[in-house]
Amino acid sequence: MKKSSDEITREQLIDDFNAVMADVETLLKATADQGGEKLAGIRAKVEESLRIAQARMAKVQTSLLVKTKDAGNVVDSYIHENPWKAAGIAVGLAMMIGVLIGRR
Numbered sequence: 644m645k646k647s648s649d650e651i652t653r654e655q656l657i658d659d660f661n662a663v664m665a666d667v668e669t670l671l672k673a674t675a676d677q678g679g680e681k682l683a684g685i686r687a688k689v690e691e692s693l694r695i696a697q698a699r700m701a702k703v704q705t706s707l708l709v710k711t712k713d714a715g716n717v718v719d720s721y722i723h724e725n726p727w728k729a730a731g732i733a734v735g736l737a738m739m740i741g742v743l744i745g746r747r
Contacts, residue, residue, distance in 0.1 A: 653707055660700055667693055 671686060671693075722729040 653703075657700065657704060657707075660696075664693060664697060664700075 667689065671690060674682070674686065
């Protein structure tokens with residue numbers, strides 16, 4: 644599958660989400676001294692939504708970390724079990740990259 648340069652990775656999405664969360668927290672702190680029942684109700688609702696979103700994002704980050712470590716362990720064990728195949732694959736990929744770079 645071909646990836647475009649505009650495609651957003653999970654890590655970028657997590658970073659962007661964390662930046663938005665930091666901005667929302669700053670906004671909530673800045674408006675903490677503002678009066679009015681309606682504003683207080685909205686602020687409470689936003690704070691609850693923020694807590695839920697942060698909890699969900701923490702789960703996603705943990706899941707991503709576990710999957711990444713698992714994939715690394717699989718690759719590591721494959722390389723240790725099949726060193727010649729791994730070397731052959733690496734040489735093949737290097738040749739393909741060399742050909743693609745040479746075409747420019």
